[in-house]
Amino acid sequence: MIVDAHHHLWTADYPWLAAPGLGAIRRDYTVADLTPRLAAAGVTAGVLVEAGRCDAAETAEFLALAAATPHIAGVVAWASLTDPDLPATLAGYRDLPGAVKLVGIRDQVQGVDDPAFLARADVRSALATIGAAGLTYDLVVQVGQLAASAAAARATPGTIFVLDHLGKPRVGAGAEGFAEWCAAVxxxxxxxxxxxxxxxxxxxxxxxxxxxxIRPYVDTALDLFGPERLMVGSDWPVCELVASYPAALEAIGSCLSELSAGERAAVAAGTAIRTYRLEVGS
Structure with missing residues:
Protein backbone atom coordinates (compact mmCIF):
# COMPACT_ATOMS: atom_id res chain seq x y z
CA MET A 1 0.00 0.00 0.00
CA ILE A 2 1.11 3.55 -0.75
CA VAL A 3 -0.33 6.67 0.86
CA ASP A 4 0.82 9.90 -0.75
CA ALA A 5 1.11 12.06 2.36
CA HIS A 6 1.56 15.33 0.49
CA HIS A 7 -0.20 16.49 -2.63
CA HIS A 8 -2.09 19.63 -3.63
CA LEU A 9 -4.92 20.86 -5.81
CA TRP A 10 -5.31 24.44 -6.99
CA THR A 11 -6.63 26.81 -9.62
CA ALA A 12 -4.44 28.96 -11.85
CA ASP A 13 -5.43 32.16 -10.04
CA TYR A 14 -3.60 31.33 -6.80
CA PRO A 15 -1.45 34.47 -6.33
CA TRP A 16 1.88 32.72 -5.74
CA LEU A 17 1.64 31.01 -9.11
CA ALA A 18 2.31 34.37 -10.79
CA ALA A 19 5.97 34.19 -9.73
CA PRO A 20 8.56 33.77 -12.50
CA GLY A 21 9.52 30.22 -13.36
CA LEU A 22 6.17 28.67 -12.42
CA GLY A 23 4.56 28.80 -15.85
CA ALA A 24 4.67 25.00 -16.19
CA ILE A 25 2.28 24.57 -13.24
CA ARG A 26 0.24 27.76 -13.68
CA ARG A 27 -3.02 26.00 -14.47
CA ASP A 28 -5.91 24.31 -12.73
CA TYR A 29 -5.16 20.98 -11.04
CA THR A 30 -8.33 19.16 -10.08
CA VAL A 31 -9.45 15.80 -8.74
CA ALA A 32 -9.88 14.73 -12.37
CA ASP A 33 -6.13 15.27 -12.82
CA LEU A 34 -5.21 13.58 -9.55
CA THR A 35 -7.25 10.38 -9.81
CA PRO A 36 -5.54 8.79 -12.82
CA ARG A 37 -2.10 9.63 -11.44
CA LEU A 38 -2.85 7.87 -8.16
CA ALA A 39 -4.21 4.85 -10.01
CA ALA A 40 -1.27 4.63 -12.41
CA ALA A 41 1.24 4.84 -9.56
CA GLY A 42 -0.57 2.27 -7.41
CA VAL A 43 -1.36 4.82 -4.71
CA THR A 44 -4.27 3.86 -2.48
CA ALA A 45 -4.97 7.27 -0.95
CA GLY A 46 -3.52 10.71 -0.43
CA VAL A 47 -3.44 13.66 1.94
CA LEU A 48 -4.55 16.95 0.37
CA VAL A 49 -2.48 19.82 1.77
CA GLU A 50 -3.39 23.51 1.68
CA ALA A 51 -1.79 25.20 -1.28
CA GLY A 52 -0.84 28.68 -0.17
CA ARG A 53 -4.12 30.50 -0.85
CA CYS A 54 -4.31 31.24 2.87
CA ASP A 55 -8.03 31.65 3.32
CA ALA A 56 -10.72 29.66 5.06
CA ALA A 57 -12.73 29.27 1.85
CA GLU A 58 -10.06 26.91 0.53
CA THR A 59 -10.57 24.71 3.59
CA ALA A 60 -14.30 24.47 2.91
CA GLU A 61 -13.64 23.59 -0.73
CA PHE A 62 -11.03 20.95 0.11
CA LEU A 63 -13.13 19.28 2.77
CA ALA A 64 -16.07 19.12 0.39
CA LEU A 65 -13.82 17.56 -2.25
CA ALA A 66 -12.52 15.05 0.27
CA ALA A 67 -16.07 14.11 1.27
CA ALA A 68 -16.85 13.31 -2.35
CA THR A 69 -13.51 11.62 -3.15
CA PRO A 70 -12.69 8.33 -1.37
CA HIS A 71 -8.99 8.43 -2.27
CA ILE A 72 -8.52 11.77 -0.50
CA ALA A 73 -8.13 10.30 2.98
CA GLY A 74 -7.25 13.50 4.81
CA VAL A 75 -6.96 17.27 4.49
CA VAL A 76 -4.29 19.49 6.02
CA ALA A 77 -6.02 22.87 6.06
CA TRP A 78 -4.71 26.39 6.36
CA ALA A 79 -5.07 28.45 9.52
CA SER A 80 -3.01 31.39 10.73
CA LEU A 81 -0.85 30.86 13.80
CA THR A 82 -1.55 34.49 14.72
CA ASP A 83 -5.34 34.15 14.47
CA PRO A 84 -6.65 35.48 17.82
CA ASP A 85 -9.82 33.43 17.32
CA LEU A 86 -8.08 30.20 16.33
CA PRO A 87 -10.21 27.96 18.61
CA ALA A 88 -13.33 29.35 16.94
CA THR A 89 -11.78 28.94 13.50
CA LEU A 90 -11.02 25.28 14.16
CA ALA A 91 -14.48 24.72 15.61
CA GLY A 92 -15.92 26.24 12.46
CA TYR A 93 -13.89 23.86 10.33
CA ARG A 94 -15.31 20.97 12.37
CA ASP A 95 -18.82 22.04 11.34
CA LEU A 96 -18.07 21.96 7.60
CA PRO A 97 -19.18 19.15 5.28
CA GLY A 98 -16.34 16.63 5.07
CA ALA A 99 -14.84 17.71 8.41
CA VAL A 100 -14.30 14.07 9.37
CA LYS A 101 -11.33 14.18 6.99
CA LEU A 102 -9.71 17.24 8.61
CA VAL A 103 -6.43 15.84 9.96
CA GLY A 104 -4.04 18.76 10.28
CA ILE A 105 -3.28 22.46 10.02
CA ARG A 106 -0.56 24.35 8.18
CA ASP A 107 0.51 27.98 7.96
CA GLN A 108 3.02 29.40 5.48
CA VAL A 109 5.82 29.91 7.99
CA GLN A 110 8.43 29.55 5.24
CA GLY A 111 7.54 33.08 4.12
CA VAL A 112 7.87 34.72 7.55
CA ASP A 113 10.98 36.90 7.90
CA ASP A 114 10.87 37.22 11.70
CA PRO A 115 13.44 34.75 13.12
CA ALA A 116 11.63 34.83 16.48
CA PHE A 117 8.21 34.04 15.01
CA LEU A 118 8.00 30.45 16.29
CA ALA A 119 9.08 31.62 19.76
CA ARG A 120 6.24 34.12 20.10
CA ALA A 121 3.85 33.37 22.95
CA ASP A 122 0.77 33.64 20.74
CA VAL A 123 2.27 31.29 18.15
CA ARG A 124 3.25 28.72 20.80
CA SER A 125 -0.30 28.97 22.20
CA ALA A 126 -1.72 28.39 18.72
CA LEU A 127 0.42 25.30 18.23
CA ALA A 128 -0.81 23.93 21.55
CA THR A 129 -4.41 24.71 20.57
CA ILE A 130 -4.01 22.75 17.34
CA GLY A 131 -2.71 19.72 19.22
CA ALA A 132 -5.46 19.95 21.82
CA ALA A 133 -7.99 19.90 18.97
CA GLY A 134 -6.64 16.51 17.90
CA LEU A 135 -4.93 17.87 14.80
CA THR A 136 -1.34 17.66 13.62
CA TYR A 137 0.66 20.71 12.59
CA ASP A 138 2.57 20.63 9.29
CA LEU A 139 5.82 22.61 9.35
CA VAL A 140 6.57 24.16 5.97
CA VAL A 141 9.82 25.95 6.79
CA GLN A 142 13.18 26.80 5.29
CA VAL A 143 16.33 25.10 6.53
CA GLY A 144 17.22 28.24 8.48
CA GLN A 145 14.01 27.88 10.49
CA LEU A 146 14.65 24.31 11.65
CA ALA A 147 16.27 25.26 14.95
CA ALA A 148 13.31 27.47 15.85
CA SER A 149 10.98 24.67 14.79
CA ALA A 150 12.72 22.27 17.15
CA ALA A 151 12.38 24.72 20.03
CA ALA A 152 8.66 25.10 19.26
CA ALA A 153 8.19 21.33 19.14
CA ARG A 154 9.92 20.92 22.52
CA ALA A 155 7.74 23.65 24.00
CA THR A 156 4.49 22.05 22.81
CA PRO A 157 4.90 18.31 23.42
CA GLY A 158 1.16 17.70 23.15
CA THR A 159 1.18 18.59 19.44
CA ILE A 160 2.37 16.27 16.69
CA PHE A 161 4.49 18.14 14.14
CA VAL A 162 4.99 16.97 10.57
CA LEU A 163 8.06 18.37 8.80
CA ASP A 164 7.28 18.97 5.14
CA HIS A 165 9.95 18.41 2.50
CA LEU A 166 12.58 17.56 5.15
CA GLY A 167 12.84 21.27 5.92
CA LYS A 168 13.64 22.29 2.33
CA PRO A 169 17.40 21.66 2.34
CA ARG A 170 19.52 23.57 -0.18
CA VAL A 171 20.27 20.44 -2.19
CA GLY A 172 21.65 22.48 -5.07
CA ALA A 173 24.36 23.89 -2.78
CA GLY A 174 26.14 20.53 -2.71
CA ALA A 175 28.26 19.57 0.30
CA GLU A 176 27.74 22.95 1.97
CA GLY A 177 23.97 22.64 1.76
CA PHE A 178 24.06 19.07 3.02
CA ALA A 179 26.22 19.92 6.04
CA GLU A 180 24.01 22.91 6.89
CA TRP A 181 20.87 20.77 6.75
CA CYS A 182 22.34 17.86 8.74
CA ALA A 183 23.29 20.18 11.60
CA ALA A 184 19.89 21.89 11.58
CA VAL A 185 17.55 18.91 11.23
CA ILE A 214 18.86 13.04 -3.02
CA ARG A 215 19.91 9.70 -1.51
CA PRO A 216 22.17 11.22 1.21
CA TYR A 217 19.22 13.26 2.48
CA VAL A 218 16.94 10.23 2.57
CA ASP A 219 19.62 8.10 4.23
CA THR A 220 20.24 10.75 6.89
CA ALA A 221 16.51 11.14 7.52
CA LEU A 222 16.24 7.38 7.99
CA ASP A 223 19.11 7.48 10.49
CA LEU A 224 17.66 10.43 12.43
CA PHE A 225 13.92 9.76 12.34
CA GLY A 226 13.73 6.04 11.53
CA PRO A 227 11.11 4.53 9.19
CA GLU A 228 8.38 4.78 11.82
CA ARG A 229 8.64 8.57 11.73
CA LEU A 230 8.95 9.06 7.98
CA MET A 231 6.32 9.16 5.26
CA VAL A 232 6.46 9.56 1.49
CA GLY A 233 4.89 12.44 -0.38
CA SER A 234 4.87 13.41 -4.05
CA ASP A 235 4.45 17.19 -3.61
CA TRP A 236 2.40 17.04 -6.81
CA PRO A 237 1.79 19.22 -8.79
CA VAL A 238 4.82 21.24 -7.61
CA CYS A 239 6.98 18.28 -8.57
CA GLU A 240 5.95 18.75 -12.20
CA LEU A 241 8.43 21.61 -12.39
CA VAL A 242 11.13 18.93 -12.56
CA ALA A 243 9.48 15.47 -12.60
CA SER A 244 6.26 13.64 -13.28
CA TYR A 245 4.08 12.25 -10.50
CA PRO A 246 5.35 8.64 -10.90
CA ALA A 247 8.95 9.79 -11.24
CA ALA A 248 8.72 11.71 -7.95
CA LEU A 249 7.48 8.64 -6.08
CA GLU A 250 9.85 6.26 -7.85
CA ALA A 251 12.86 8.41 -6.92
CA ILE A 252 12.02 8.14 -3.22
CA GLY A 253 11.22 4.46 -3.58
CA SER A 254 14.66 3.84 -5.09
CA CYS A 255 16.24 5.30 -1.96
CA LEU A 256 14.29 2.86 0.23
CA SER A 257 15.19 -0.33 -1.60
CA GLU A 258 17.54 -1.63 1.10
CA LEU A 259 14.97 -1.38 3.89
CA SER A 260 13.09 -4.41 5.15
CA ALA A 261 9.57 -5.02 3.91
CA GLY A 262 8.16 -3.77 7.21
CA GLU A 263 10.25 -0.62 7.13
CA ARG A 264 9.24 0.15 3.55
CA ALA A 265 5.60 -0.38 4.49
CA ALA A 266 5.95 2.13 7.33
CA VAL A 267 7.38 4.84 5.08
CA ALA A 268 5.01 4.08 2.22
CA ALA A 269 1.82 4.13 4.26
CA GLY A 270 1.98 3.17 7.93
CA THR A 271 3.46 6.37 9.31
CA ALA A 272 0.99 8.55 7.42
CA ILE A 273 -1.99 6.44 8.49
CA ARG A 274 -0.95 6.52 12.13
CA THR A 275 0.12 10.16 12.26
CA TYR A 276 -2.88 11.59 10.45
CA ARG A 277 -5.29 8.96 11.80
CA LEU A 278 -6.44 8.13 8.30
CA GLU A 279 -9.20 5.69 7.42
CA VAL A 280 -7.64 3.82 4.51
CA GLY A 281 -8.88 0.53 3.11
CA SER A 282 -6.60 -2.49 2.90
Missing part, protein backbone atom coordinates in the same frame (compact mmCIF):
# COMPACT_ATOMS: atom_id res chain seq x y z
CA UNK A 186 19.14 16.78 13.94
CA UNK A 187 17.63 18.85 16.73
CA UNK A 188 14.15 18.53 15.28
CA UNK A 189 14.54 14.80 14.77
CA UNK A 190 15.44 14.48 18.47
CA UNK A 191 11.86 15.54 19.34
CA UNK A 192 9.63 12.49 19.71
CA UNK A 193 6.59 14.50 18.62
CA UNK A 194 7.99 15.20 15.16
CA UNK A 195 7.65 13.09 12.02
CA UNK A 196 8.89 14.05 8.56
CA UNK A 197 7.94 13.75 4.91
CA UNK A 198 10.27 12.49 2.21
CA UNK A 199 8.89 14.99 -0.26
CA UNK A 200 9.93 18.03 -2.25
CA UNK A 201 13.57 17.01 -2.61
CA UNK A 202 13.49 16.88 -6.41
CA UNK A 203 12.17 20.43 -6.63
CA UNK A 204 14.81 21.66 -4.18
CA UNK A 205 17.47 19.99 -6.34
CA UNK A 206 16.22 21.37 -9.66
CA UNK A 207 15.98 19.99 -13.19
CA UNK A 208 19.29 18.14 -12.93
CA UNK A 209 18.15 15.94 -10.06
CA UNK A 210 19.27 12.33 -9.77
CA UNK A 211 18.51 9.63 -7.24
CA UNK A 212 22.14 9.73 -6.13
CA UNK A 213 21.80 13.45 -5.38
Missing amino acids: AGLAACDNVVAKLSGLLTETGPGWTVST
Whole structure:
Protein backbone atom coordinates (compact mmCIF):
# COMPACT_ATOMS: atom_id res chain seq x y z
CA MET A 1 0.00 0.00 0.00
CA ILE A 2 1.11 3.55 -0.75
CA VAL A 3 -0.33 6.67 0.86
CA ASP A 4 0.82 9.90 -0.75
CA ALA A 5 1.11 12.06 2.36
CA HIS A 6 1.56 15.33 0.49
CA HIS A 7 -0.20 16.49 -2.63
CA HIS A 8 -2.09 19.63 -3.63
CA LEU A 9 -4.92 20.86 -5.81
CA TRP A 10 -5.31 24.44 -6.99
CA THR A 11 -6.63 26.81 -9.62
CA ALA A 12 -4.44 28.96 -11.85
CA ASP A 13 -5.43 32.16 -10.04
CA TYR A 14 -3.60 31.33 -6.80
CA PRO A 15 -1.45 34.47 -6.33
CA TRP A 16 1.88 32.72 -5.74
CA LEU A 17 1.64 31.01 -9.11
CA ALA A 18 2.31 34.37 -10.79
CA ALA A 19 5.97 34.19 -9.73
CA PRO A 20 8.56 33.77 -12.50
CA GLY A 21 9.52 30.22 -13.36
CA LEU A 22 6.17 28.67 -12.42
CA GLY A 23 4.56 28.80 -15.85
CA ALA A 24 4.67 25.00 -16.19
CA ILE A 25 2.28 24.57 -13.24
CA ARG A 26 0.24 27.76 -13.68
CA ARG A 27 -3.02 26.00 -14.47
CA ASP A 28 -5.91 24.31 -12.73
CA TYR A 29 -5.16 20.98 -11.04
CA THR A 30 -8.33 19.16 -10.08
CA VAL A 31 -9.45 15.80 -8.74
CA ALA A 32 -9.88 14.73 -12.37
CA ASP A 33 -6.13 15.27 -12.82
CA LEU A 34 -5.21 13.58 -9.55
CA THR A 35 -7.25 10.38 -9.81
CA PRO A 36 -5.54 8.79 -12.82
CA ARG A 37 -2.10 9.63 -11.44
CA LEU A 38 -2.85 7.87 -8.16
CA ALA A 39 -4.21 4.85 -10.01
CA ALA A 40 -1.27 4.63 -12.41
CA ALA A 41 1.24 4.84 -9.56
CA GLY A 42 -0.57 2.27 -7.41
CA VAL A 43 -1.36 4.82 -4.71
CA THR A 44 -4.27 3.86 -2.48
CA ALA A 45 -4.97 7.27 -0.95
CA GLY A 46 -3.52 10.71 -0.43
CA VAL A 47 -3.44 13.66 1.94
CA LEU A 48 -4.55 16.95 0.37
CA VAL A 49 -2.48 19.82 1.77
CA GLU A 50 -3.39 23.51 1.68
CA ALA A 51 -1.79 25.20 -1.28
CA GLY A 52 -0.84 28.68 -0.17
CA ARG A 53 -4.12 30.50 -0.85
CA CYS A 54 -4.31 31.24 2.87
CA ASP A 55 -8.03 31.65 3.32
CA ALA A 56 -10.72 29.66 5.06
CA ALA A 57 -12.73 29.27 1.85
CA GLU A 58 -10.06 26.91 0.53
CA THR A 59 -10.57 24.71 3.59
CA ALA A 60 -14.30 24.47 2.91
CA GLU A 61 -13.64 23.59 -0.73
CA PHE A 62 -11.03 20.95 0.11
CA LEU A 63 -13.13 19.28 2.77
CA ALA A 64 -16.07 19.12 0.39
CA LEU A 65 -13.82 17.56 -2.25
CA ALA A 66 -12.52 15.05 0.27
CA ALA A 67 -16.07 14.11 1.27
CA ALA A 68 -16.85 13.31 -2.35
CA THR A 69 -13.51 11.62 -3.15
CA PRO A 70 -12.69 8.33 -1.37
CA HIS A 71 -8.99 8.43 -2.27
CA ILE A 72 -8.52 11.77 -0.50
CA ALA A 73 -8.13 10.30 2.98
CA GLY A 74 -7.25 13.50 4.81
CA VAL A 75 -6.96 17.27 4.49
CA VAL A 76 -4.29 19.49 6.02
CA ALA A 77 -6.02 22.87 6.06
CA TRP A 78 -4.71 26.39 6.36
CA ALA A 79 -5.07 28.45 9.52
CA SER A 80 -3.01 31.39 10.73
CA LEU A 81 -0.85 30.86 13.80
CA THR A 82 -1.55 34.49 14.72
CA ASP A 83 -5.34 34.15 14.47
CA PRO A 84 -6.65 35.48 17.82
CA ASP A 85 -9.82 33.43 17.32
CA LEU A 86 -8.08 30.20 16.33
CA PRO A 87 -10.21 27.96 18.61
CA ALA A 88 -13.33 29.35 16.94
CA THR A 89 -11.78 28.94 13.50
CA LEU A 90 -11.02 25.28 14.16
CA ALA A 91 -14.48 24.72 15.61
CA GLY A 92 -15.92 26.24 12.46
CA TYR A 93 -13.89 23.86 10.33
CA ARG A 94 -15.31 20.97 12.37
CA ASP A 95 -18.82 22.04 11.34
CA LEU A 96 -18.07 21.96 7.60
CA PRO A 97 -19.18 19.15 5.28
CA GLY A 98 -16.34 16.63 5.07
CA ALA A 99 -14.84 17.71 8.41
CA VAL A 100 -14.30 14.07 9.37
CA LYS A 101 -11.33 14.18 6.99
CA LEU A 102 -9.71 17.24 8.61
CA VAL A 103 -6.43 15.84 9.96
CA GLY A 104 -4.04 18.76 10.28
CA ILE A 105 -3.28 22.46 10.02
CA ARG A 106 -0.56 24.35 8.18
CA ASP A 107 0.51 27.98 7.96
CA GLN A 108 3.02 29.40 5.48
CA VAL A 109 5.82 29.91 7.99
CA GLN A 110 8.43 29.55 5.24
CA GLY A 111 7.54 33.08 4.12
CA VAL A 112 7.87 34.72 7.55
CA ASP A 113 10.98 36.90 7.90
CA ASP A 114 10.87 37.22 11.70
CA PRO A 115 13.44 34.75 13.12
CA ALA A 116 11.63 34.83 16.48
CA PHE A 117 8.21 34.04 15.01
CA LEU A 118 8.00 30.45 16.29
CA ALA A 119 9.08 31.62 19.76
CA ARG A 120 6.24 34.12 20.10
CA ALA A 121 3.85 33.37 22.95
CA ASP A 122 0.77 33.64 20.74
CA VAL A 123 2.27 31.29 18.15
CA ARG A 124 3.25 28.72 20.80
CA SER A 125 -0.30 28.97 22.20
CA ALA A 126 -1.72 28.39 18.72
CA LEU A 127 0.42 25.30 18.23
CA ALA A 128 -0.81 23.93 21.55
CA THR A 129 -4.41 24.71 20.57
CA ILE A 130 -4.01 22.75 17.34
CA GLY A 131 -2.71 19.72 19.22
CA ALA A 132 -5.46 19.95 21.82
CA ALA A 133 -7.99 19.90 18.97
CA GLY A 134 -6.64 16.51 17.90
CA LEU A 135 -4.93 17.87 14.80
CA THR A 136 -1.34 17.66 13.62
CA TYR A 137 0.66 20.71 12.59
CA ASP A 138 2.57 20.63 9.29
CA LEU A 139 5.82 22.61 9.35
CA VAL A 140 6.57 24.16 5.97
CA VAL A 141 9.82 25.95 6.79
CA GLN A 142 13.18 26.80 5.29
CA VAL A 143 16.33 25.10 6.53
CA GLY A 144 17.22 28.24 8.48
CA GLN A 145 14.01 27.88 10.49
CA LEU A 146 14.65 24.31 11.65
CA ALA A 147 16.27 25.26 14.95
CA ALA A 148 13.31 27.47 15.85
CA SER A 149 10.98 24.67 14.79
CA ALA A 150 12.72 22.27 17.15
CA ALA A 151 12.38 24.72 20.03
CA ALA A 152 8.66 25.10 19.26
CA ALA A 153 8.19 21.33 19.14
CA ARG A 154 9.92 20.92 22.52
CA ALA A 155 7.74 23.65 24.00
CA THR A 156 4.49 22.05 22.81
CA PRO A 157 4.90 18.31 23.42
CA GLY A 158 1.16 17.70 23.15
CA THR A 159 1.18 18.59 19.44
CA ILE A 160 2.37 16.27 16.69
CA PHE A 161 4.49 18.14 14.14
CA VAL A 162 4.99 16.97 10.57
CA LEU A 163 8.06 18.37 8.80
CA ASP A 164 7.28 18.97 5.14
CA HIS A 165 9.95 18.41 2.50
CA LEU A 166 12.58 17.56 5.15
CA GLY A 167 12.84 21.27 5.92
CA LYS A 168 13.64 22.29 2.33
CA PRO A 169 17.40 21.66 2.34
CA ARG A 170 19.52 23.57 -0.18
CA VAL A 171 20.27 20.44 -2.19
CA GLY A 172 21.65 22.48 -5.07
CA ALA A 173 24.36 23.89 -2.78
CA GLY A 174 26.14 20.53 -2.71
CA ALA A 175 28.26 19.57 0.30
CA GLU A 176 27.74 22.95 1.97
CA GLY A 177 23.97 22.64 1.76
CA PHE A 178 24.06 19.07 3.02
CA ALA A 179 26.22 19.92 6.04
CA GLU A 180 24.01 22.91 6.89
CA TRP A 181 20.87 20.77 6.75
CA CYS A 182 22.34 17.86 8.74
CA ALA A 183 23.29 20.18 11.60
CA ALA A 184 19.89 21.89 11.58
CA VAL A 185 17.55 18.91 11.23
CA ALA A 186 19.14 16.78 13.94
CA GLY A 187 17.63 18.85 16.73
CA LEU A 188 14.15 18.53 15.28
CA ALA A 189 14.54 14.80 14.77
CA ALA A 190 15.44 14.48 18.47
CA CYS A 191 11.86 15.54 19.34
CA ASP A 192 9.63 12.49 19.71
CA ASN A 193 6.59 14.50 18.62
CA VAL A 194 7.99 15.20 15.16
CA VAL A 195 7.65 13.09 12.02
CA ALA A 196 8.89 14.05 8.56
CA LYS A 197 7.94 13.75 4.91
CA LEU A 198 10.27 12.49 2.21
CA SER A 199 8.89 14.99 -0.26
CA GLY A 200 9.93 18.03 -2.25
CA LEU A 201 13.57 17.01 -2.61
CA LEU A 202 13.49 16.88 -6.41
CA THR A 203 12.17 20.43 -6.63
CA GLU A 204 14.81 21.66 -4.18
CA THR A 205 17.47 19.99 -6.34
CA GLY A 206 16.22 21.37 -9.66
CA PRO A 207 15.98 19.99 -13.19
CA GLY A 208 19.29 18.14 -12.93
CA TRP A 209 18.15 15.94 -10.06
CA THR A 210 19.27 12.33 -9.77
CA VAL A 211 18.51 9.63 -7.24
CA SER A 212 22.14 9.73 -6.13
CA THR A 213 21.80 13.45 -5.38
CA ILE A 214 18.86 13.04 -3.02
CA ARG A 215 19.91 9.70 -1.51
CA PRO A 216 22.17 11.22 1.21
CA TYR A 217 19.22 13.26 2.48
CA VAL A 218 16.94 10.23 2.57
CA ASP A 219 19.62 8.10 4.23
CA THR A 220 20.24 10.75 6.89
CA ALA A 221 16.51 11.14 7.52
CA LEU A 222 16.24 7.38 7.99
CA ASP A 223 19.11 7.48 10.49
CA LEU A 224 17.66 10.43 12.43
CA PHE A 225 13.92 9.76 12.34
CA GLY A 226 13.73 6.04 11.53
CA PRO A 227 11.11 4.53 9.19
CA GLU A 228 8.38 4.78 11.82
CA ARG A 229 8.64 8.57 11.73
CA LEU A 230 8.95 9.06 7.98
CA MET A 231 6.32 9.16 5.26
CA VAL A 232 6.46 9.56 1.49
CA GLY A 233 4.89 12.44 -0.38
CA SER A 234 4.87 13.41 -4.05
CA ASP A 235 4.45 17.19 -3.61
CA TRP A 236 2.40 17.04 -6.81
CA PRO A 237 1.79 19.22 -8.79
CA VAL A 238 4.82 21.24 -7.61
CA CYS A 239 6.98 18.28 -8.57
CA GLU A 240 5.95 18.75 -12.20
CA LEU A 241 8.43 21.61 -12.39
CA VAL A 242 11.13 18.93 -12.56
CA ALA A 243 9.48 15.47 -12.60
CA SER A 244 6.26 13.64 -13.28
CA TYR A 245 4.08 12.25 -10.50
CA PRO A 246 5.35 8.64 -10.90
CA ALA A 247 8.95 9.79 -11.24
CA ALA A 248 8.72 11.71 -7.95
CA LEU A 249 7.48 8.64 -6.08
CA GLU A 250 9.85 6.26 -7.85
CA ALA A 251 12.86 8.41 -6.92
CA ILE A 252 12.02 8.14 -3.22
CA GLY A 253 11.22 4.46 -3.58
CA SER A 254 14.66 3.84 -5.09
CA CYS A 255 16.24 5.30 -1.96
CA LEU A 256 14.29 2.86 0.23
CA SER A 257 15.19 -0.33 -1.60
CA GLU A 258 17.54 -1.63 1.10
CA LEU A 259 14.97 -1.38 3.89
CA SER A 260 13.09 -4.41 5.15
CA ALA A 261 9.57 -5.02 3.91
CA GLY A 262 8.16 -3.77 7.21
CA GLU A 263 10.25 -0.62 7.13
CA ARG A 264 9.24 0.15 3.55
CA ALA A 265 5.60 -0.38 4.49
CA ALA A 266 5.95 2.13 7.33
CA VAL A 267 7.38 4.84 5.08
CA ALA A 268 5.01 4.08 2.22
CA ALA A 269 1.82 4.13 4.26
CA GLY A 270 1.98 3.17 7.93
CA THR A 271 3.46 6.37 9.31
CA ALA A 272 0.99 8.55 7.42
CA ILE A 273 -1.99 6.44 8.49
CA ARG A 274 -0.95 6.52 12.13
CA THR A 275 0.12 10.16 12.26
CA TYR A 276 -2.88 11.59 10.45
CA ARG A 277 -5.29 8.96 11.80
CA LEU A 278 -6.44 8.13 8.30
CA GLU A 279 -9.20 5.69 7.42
CA VAL A 280 -7.64 3.82 4.51
CA GLY A 281 -8.88 0.53 3.11
CA SER A 282 -6.60 -2.49 2.90
